[in-house]
Amino acid sequence: MNPESLPRPYPRRTLLRTAGLAAVTAPLLSACVTSAGKEEKPAQAGGAKTAENPLGVKADAPLEVVVFKGGYGDDYAIKAEQQYTAKYPQAKIDHKGLQKVGEAMQPRFVAGDPPDVVDNTGAGRLDIATLVGAKQVTDLAELLAAPAFDQPGKTVRDTLLPGVIEDGTFDGSTVTLNFTYTVWGVWYSKSLFAERGWTYPKTWAEMLALCETIKKAGIAPWTYQGKYAEYINDPLLTMAAKAGGLDLVKAVDNLDPAAWSQPGLKQAAEAFAELAGKGYIMSGSEALSHTEAQAAWCQKKAAFIPCGSWLESEQKEVTPAGFDMVMGTVPSASSGDRLPVTAVQASSSESYLVPAQAKNRAGGLEYLRILFAKESATAFAQANSTLPAVAGATDGLTLTSGLGSVRDAVTAAGPDAFNYRFRTWYAPLAKAVDDATAELVNRRISAADWSARIQKASDSLAKDSTVKKYKR
Amino acid sequence: MRHGRWRFLLAALVPALVLHVVLVFSPYAQAFYLSLTDWTGVAGEANFVGVDNFVRLGDDSLFLDAVRNNAVMLVVVPIATIGLALFLASMLNGRRPLPGASAYQIVYFFPQMLSLVIIAVLWGFVYNPNTGLLNSGLRAIGLDGLARSWLAEPSLALPSVMAVVVWSSVGFYVVLFSAAIGAIPKELFEAAVLDGAGRWATFRRVTLPLVAESVQVAFVYLGIAALDGFVLVQVMSVGPGGPDGTTEVVGLSLYRTAFTYGKFGYATAMGVALFFAALTLAVLALRWRRDEVTA
Structure with missing residues (x-):
């Protein structure tokens, strides 16, 4: 989820070399199995x-x-x-x-x-x-x-x-x-917004209304780094966390049997399904790599893009002068949110x-x-x-x-900085969430299916005795 | 004298044998052993878990997706590649080669000189839904309706990847088959023409039977290539392996299981399964060839 951990292509040679390394070190390994593991320094x-x-x-x-x-x-x-x-x-x-x-x-x-x-x-x-x-x-x-x-x-x-x-x-x-x-959030060009008289929304209802305006202006409201669905996951999960508070986050991380059907998560999934359903996501986004989607956003083909705080340095070479990118915090799902709108997902x-x-x-x-x-x-x-x-x-x-x-977002958030841990704890669950969210925002599954299939992955992980479990 | 001969034989054989055991047999044996453990890849110890890893494979839906996709590739890629290569090779060679045949032969070979990773990156650009060559081309000739999000639609993603596999390998087989066709005595073609055989009849009755051996070798090579597919999928596909597992291949599952999930034991089990699949394929192909020869 940080810039270095993005999925990157691996040449087969690397794979072979690594496999070869594993094979060559294997004789040593079996020796280690009996000796080095128990050897006390x-x-x-x-x-x-x-x-x-x-x-x-x-x-x-x-x-x-x-x-x-x-x-x-x-x-x-x-x-x-x-x-x-x-x-x-x-x-x-x-x-x-x-x-x-x-x-x-x-x-x-x-x-x-x-x-x-x-x-x-x-x-x-x-x-x-x-x-x-x-x-x-x-x-x-x-x-x-x-x-x-x-x-x-x-x-x-x-x-x-x-x-x-x-x-x-x-x-x-x-x-x-x-x-x-x-810190994760939704990025936009300050100058573009000032020029058009748009204000960054605080609630999801305002977001949808603004998207309509942006679409009418001939710009795609959103794009995302479709090749790696974790990017669009971040605002979705952030919104869910704001709705359901830290309890929701903990339930997810602790692999609770009802974690993914919590109202906050369903609400957020429905919100993003609606974003896609109303055609507010730039067409073709689903197949774009992070560089392609971010370049399109820098060319003002889309108004919003979800990303972590590395975006500015990553885009340094291709950002036009006067673009003035800024990160906004994810809008709140409703007035019943447990965390303030200033809360941020940070890690x-x-x-x-x-x-x-x-x-x-x-x-x-x-x-x-x-x-x-x-x-x-x-x-x-x-x-x-x-x-x-x-x-x-x-x-x-x-x-x-x-x-x-x-920095302002971090300051405004104060103690309301939260983070999901399942990505580091349970990589297979992260994969299941990414796959499901990609299907959701491409309108191939409903919000209910989304939560059902992630819950299934979470349950099977909870049952898997070969995976070490963590609690928070 | 007899004693000395043994010594000579041993001295000649043992070094090669030792190298072979250390560099070939031992890694295989170690892999088989690791596939029965829960080794994490970083721990100094690995616990024996019996056939658990292999049992898990049957319940792993992503792995089963991968097996299904590899099976599809196994059927489509060799047939499409060999069919296309035979067609092109027989157009360029035989009784009445097309004008400029040798230039074409060189052009077809170009993809073979590119690294597979570069091919994957280039085709990733071609398939870009908004600015890619393919969709732009379709739009330029007024076929906007055919423009698609090639790599992000579940029904198109695997065919799009397979098209690249075929594109990148066909040139090599054109050259292979051209050489085989070139080795057919010209008299046979002349005789066929005298008997009134057209292009198709000549191909069906003369060319094809006489290049059958090359075709069978091509099947083995392409079958093994179809069981791989890792590089193209890893670089081109969304996810990678997506959308939603539609381009997952066994190699990618193995890679992710080992390096992202830290389950080297389980990943090795996938590798061992893949090894037996490739072995079975090779044995079947060779058996088929022997049956044909004896039949």
């Missing part, structure tokens, strides 16, 4: 814990950092490494900026020889739920309780935006910290973790403490026009129209 001799060194870093222990080198590059991570060496000059840092983090790290996890910090992000990342299930990740509680690197009087936990810790929490222990903060990504079998675990935690410092986060925000997960990191910066609107 000797408890490393850490340094003494002091106020200056709250995590007990051994000053001369080498540190290996593996970073996903995607849209954000890895300069920000290298800067944090320089800070680390400034503090521990004897530590030798081995930095790797990779594109396929999962492929490179998988054999090392299996062999029990992982690096000290991994940024498990990008299309080829390892499934985090699987890593957690295999006990390959360190509980970060100690880091969260440690004093923040450059904000005296605060712990690391205090410095993070709402939901960041929850996003990285599995079974009560926080195992990943996500560095970027993503963090770019997930940093410290492997359980890391040789320099304390160093890994200390590195994250430095990376999640305000100074480092502000530098990141400036370089990448992306909101980092550290609160207040963009204070005092001059922001672009898109990022500014995202």
Whole structure:
């Protein structure tokens, strides 16, 4: 759901190479099955814990950092490494900026020889739920309780935006910290709306009325990234969450037997079925990739597009001057909504973790403490026009129209930032929801069928004893 | 002397045998073993679960969609490709080749030189419902009514993908069949013409029986290609594999199960099933050929 995790084409060669790798490492694997899995790492001799060194870093222990080198590059991570060496000059840092983090790290996890910090992000990342299930990740509680690197009087936990810790929490222990903060909403061109005298709607009824006006003006009201149905899912599920509140979200994530027939979800499904039924979605959208749909939107062929807060940086090259894209929050379903209209679906990504079998675990935690410092986060925000997960990191910066609107949305939402967890917990359910929603907005199934078939997928997952379950 | 010969034989055979065992047999054996476990792909341990993974395959509706789609491809792709390739090859060769035949032969081969991923991306553009070449072409000649959302309509998505499979492979078989037709002695064609055979009769009675072996080889190759289809579907289709599983193929299910769902054991079971399907296909095709030869 973040820009790096979008489905991307994989050449067969990659598949074969990976399969070949699995095949070649298989003899080693069977050895691991009996040995490495049970092998206990000797408890490393850490340094003494002091106020200056709250995590007990051994000053001369080498540190290996593996970073996903995607849209954000890895300069920000290298800067944090320089800070680390400034503090521990004897530590030798081995930095790797990779594109396929999962492929490179998988054999090392299996062999029990992982690096000290991994940024498990990008299309080829390892499934985090699987890593957690295999006990390959360190509980970060100690880091969260440690004093923040450059904000005296605060712990690391205090410095993070709402939901960041929850996003990285599995079974009560926080195992990943996500560095970027993503908010989902509906995007439009401020200049286009000003020119036509349109106002961004607060309720779904207003949205439908405005869509009628926009359609009459000869512009398609909505488009979406049809090739990947999760994009149109986001506003639908956000609307449902606003209607039904956090209880609705929790029921969905906990695989409740009646989760998908909750009124809020049905209402939202009907709303989007109506949007499609009235012809407010640009024809052909259903077959467009994210780049094609977003390009059409930038050419003002459609007025609204659902997307996460990465949209502005993703569209940097193709956005016409004066387009002034801004993100609006999803309109409320009705006046009976349990959450205010300002509530946003938000989650963090770019997930940093410290492997359980890391040789320099304390160093890994200390590195994250430095990376999640305000100074480092502000530098990141400036370089990448992306909101980092550290609160207040963009204070005092001059922001672009898109990022500014995202920050304002986060501020307006306050504590009403929520997130569905099922996407990370249960990938097969995410697939079932995407497929059903694509059918719904193409008017091939009704809202009732939509909820029935997702419920069926949710139920069968709940019954599947091979899938690890989480509760919230 | 005898002793020395054995030593020589062993020295010559063992290295190759060891390589073969390590690089070919061992991966297969490991895959068979993994398909009976719940390995996650990242854990150091894998628990033996017996045939559970194979039992699950029967209840996995997406996997069954994939099997159905691969079965459709298995029937349509070889027949369409071989039919088209035979037609083109016999037009370009034989008794009365069309003018410019050799140039055509080169042009038909072009798709073969492109990477499959590039072909998929290009055809993705062609099928774009709003700006794609196909719909724009239809609209340009006034056939607006035929313009479709090719890859997003459940009934058209798989045929659209199969059309690309045929398009990309037909050139290779034109060349293969051209070579086979070229090897037929000219006298046979001349005799047929003297006997008053037309183009169709010549093709049916002379050309086809004499290139039958090449056609059978083509069936095996194309059958195996039809059991794959991963690259085109992954790059072109919506979802991918959609809409709603209508272009799902076994390779895609396997890939998603392993790398998105973290179920390498189950994914390996899919791979093993696919392996047996391909093996059965090859055995059947070769058996059929032997029966024909002996019959």
